[in-house]
Amino acid sequence: MESGKRSSLALLPLFLSFLFYFDFSKKLPSSDCSLLPHNHYWIASKYIVTPNGTVSGAVEIKEGRIISVVAEENWHVNSWFTTVVNYGESVVMPGFIDVHAHLDDPGRSEWEGFPSGTKAAAAGGVTTLVDMPLNSAPSTVSEETLKLKVQAAEGRVYVDVGFWGGLVPENAENASSLERLLNAGVLGLKSFMVPSGINDFPMTTASHIKEALPTLARYKRPLLVHAEVLLDLDGKMELEDGVENARSYSTYLKTRPASMEEAAINQLITLSKDTRAGGSAEGAHLHIVHLSDARTSLNLIKEAKQRGDSLTVETCPHYLAFAAEDIPDGDTRFKCAPPIRDAANKEKLWDALLDGDIDMLSSDHSPSVPEMKLLDEGDFLKAWGGISSLQFVLPATWTHGRKYGITFEQLASWWSEKPAKLAGLTTKGAIAVGNQADIVVWEPDMEFDLDNDYPVHIKHPSISAYMGSRLSGKVLETFIISAMSLLVVPLTFLETTTWHDI
Numbered sequence: 001m002e003s004g005k006r007s008s009l010a011l012l013p014l015f016l017s018f019l020f021y022f023d024f025s026k027k028l029p030s031s032d033c034s035l036l037p038h039n040h041y042w043i044a045s046k047y048i049v050t051p052n053g054t055v056s057g058a059v060e061i062k063e064g065r066i067i068s069v070v071a072e073e074n075w076h077v078n079s080w081f082t083t084v085v086n087y088g089e090s091v092v093m094p095g096f097i098d099v100h101a102h103l104d105d106p107g108r109s110e111w112e113g114f115p116s117g118t119k120a121a122a123a124g125g126v127t128t129l130v131d132m133p134l135n136s137a138p139s140t141v142s143e144e145t146l147k148l149k150v151q152a153a154e155g156r157v158y159v160d161v162g163f164w165g166g167l168v169p170e171n172a173e174n175a176s177s178l179e180r181l182l183n184a185g186v187l188g189l190k191s192f193m194v195p196s197g198i199n200d201f202p203m204t205t206a207s208h209i210k211e212a213l214p215t216l217a218r219y220k221r222p223l224l225v226h227a228e229v230l231l232d233l234d235g236k237m238e239l240e241d242g243v244e245n246a247r248s249y250s251t252y253l254k255t256r257p258a259s260m261e262e263a264a265i266n267q268l269i270t271l272s273k274d275t276r277a278g279g280s281a282e283g284a285h286l287h288i289v290h291l292s293d294a295r296t297s298l299n300l301i302k303e304a305k306q307r308g309d310s311l312t313v314e315t316c317p318h319y320l321a322f323a324a325e326d327i328p329d330g331d332t333r334f335k336c337a338p339p340i341r342d343a344a345n346k347e348k349l350w351d352a353l354l355d356g357d358i359d360m361l362s363s364d365h366s367p368s369v370p371e372m373k374l375l376d377e378g379d380f381l382k383a384w385g386g387i388s389s390l391q392f393v394l395p396a397t398w399t400h401g402r403k404y405g406i407t408f409e410q411l412a413s414w415w416s417e418k419p420a421k422l423a424g425l426t427t428k429g430a431i432a433v434g435n436q437a438d439i440v441v442w443e444p445d446m447e448f449d450l451d452n453d454y455p456v457h458i459k460h461p462s463i464s465a466y467m468g469s470r471l472s473g474k475v476l477e478t479f480i481i482s483a484m485s486l487l488v489v490p491l492t493f494l495e496t497t498t499w500h501d502i
């Protein structure tokens with residue numbers, strides 16, 4: 001586009017902040033964002049990532065919706081009469097949708113919180129996130145506790161937020177309680193096959209899950225599963241008289257071997273067969289969260305998918321960015337469950353992602369207060385697990401992925417399109433006509449150091465495993481249209497969800 005188009009920019013205070021709002025009807029939690037004073041405008045770039053590929057051209061936005069996507073050669077607007085925001089060679093992509101974030105609000109907002117967590121999301125190009133039902137207090141396991149979530153979030157979020165509900169033994173065995181939770185507008189359920197570490201979020205066995213699947217099938221809502229089970233590790237978990245060093249990451253790794261994931265997934269695929277066409281839970285969908293084991297566990301998932309099970313899987317940037325061998329002694333910022341495994345496993349995760357065997361990515365952003373990470377002691381066995389990453393998922397995925405030749409289209413698929421489908425968000429996840437104009441603009445070749453000078457919005461930067469690293473792929477702007485929407489959706493709206501196109 002000719003540089004003349006840039007002239008209209010001078011009229012707008014656009015480059016002053018990272019975030020634009022133009023929904024005047026809602027109050028902003030603070031002044032770190034700016035309102036774009038237009039309800040009809042164009043975003044132009046040489047690299048607009050659409051489901052039809054990356055095009056040079058412009059996206060037309062009116063009243064918060066994308067109303068056209070036009071290639072440069074067909075784009076004829078008079079820049080004197082039209083507002084054009086021209087990003088030149090910066091990439092314009094659908095905003096990231098993070099289907100796995102723990103905002104810990106209400107009840108543990110000293111760990112994270114709706115304002116801080118959603119500000120970190122906006123700063124990192126994440127325009128929608130789906131909050132996990134645990135680490136807040138109480139956990140979101142009933143209609144009543146969902147109401148507390150919604151009350152805590154109302155007027156305090158900077159991006160769109162939806163909620164997963166918890167599947168726990170109490171509601172798994174009580175269909176009417178589960179129905180009330182689903183009717184109240186959670187986007188789906190999440191359960192743990194190992195103790196979650198949170199008292200009011202007990203684990204579910206395969207038989208609890210089996211019991212819940214027909215209800216989920218009726219509602220066409222997914223069940224997200226933390227797939228690890230406790231094993232009798234033949235005494236391997238016993239640390240011989242403290243000989244094993246708890247400051248060594250390898251000690252922690254031994255306590256959560258890949259066989260724990262494998263055993264859980266083995267149980268799950270005996271259930272997911274019922275989701276096949278004609279099965280007793282047809283219409284239900286199982287989604288395995290944060291897969292770490294790229295060996296046997298991944299093969300089991302691949303085979304189940306090939307047999308027609310309604311099954312998807314995500315992994316997280318920390319499994320793709322870090323390797324167990326490189327984690328310094330005592331650096332508990334890297335503790336999470338399942339654990340980060342060896343470098344060869346990391347390579348296999350990338351292969352699986354590139355081959356489409358892993359469907360999507362999520363942050364599993366899960367901070368705590370710094371004291372619980374025991375950074376001074378560095379005890380991997382006692383420290384709280386959870387990686388704090390929400391603001392950095394775009395540059396982390398890009399920095400590590402570009403070595404494998406990932407494309408902008410793949411990024412958009414893993415971080416927007418497929419997560420939108422999992423969560424049933426039919427007007428999000430792509431730069432396409434009719435969709436909400438949730439957009440991230442970023443610069444692939446811009447490198448930056450994540451140091452104390454970098455504007456970090458995550459509540460506790462000191463516990464983020466990414467601090468101290470150099471990343472490329474800087475987020476320049478995040479456009480959010482229905483800012484502060486809580487995606488608490490009446491279930492009838494979701495009846496048309498189909499899983500097959502994830």
Ligand SMILES: *[C@@H]1O[C@H](CO)[C@@H](O)[C@H](O)[C@H]1NC(C)=O
Binds near residue numbers: 174176177180
């Ligand atoms: C099932 O849940 C409903 C609604 O939450 C509750 O009223 C009922 O007492 C529960 N039934 C049992 C058997 O616990």
Ligand SMILES: *[C@@H]1O[C@H](CO)[C@@H](O)[C@H](O)[C@H]1NC(C)=O
Binds near residue numbers: 050052069433
């Ligand atoms: C992709 O291109 C086809 C053919 O030009 C068009 O019909 C379709 O609407 C486009 N899809 C999107 C999402 O832009």
Ligand SMILES: [Zn+2]
Binds near residue numbers: 100102132364366
């Ligand atoms: Zn999690």
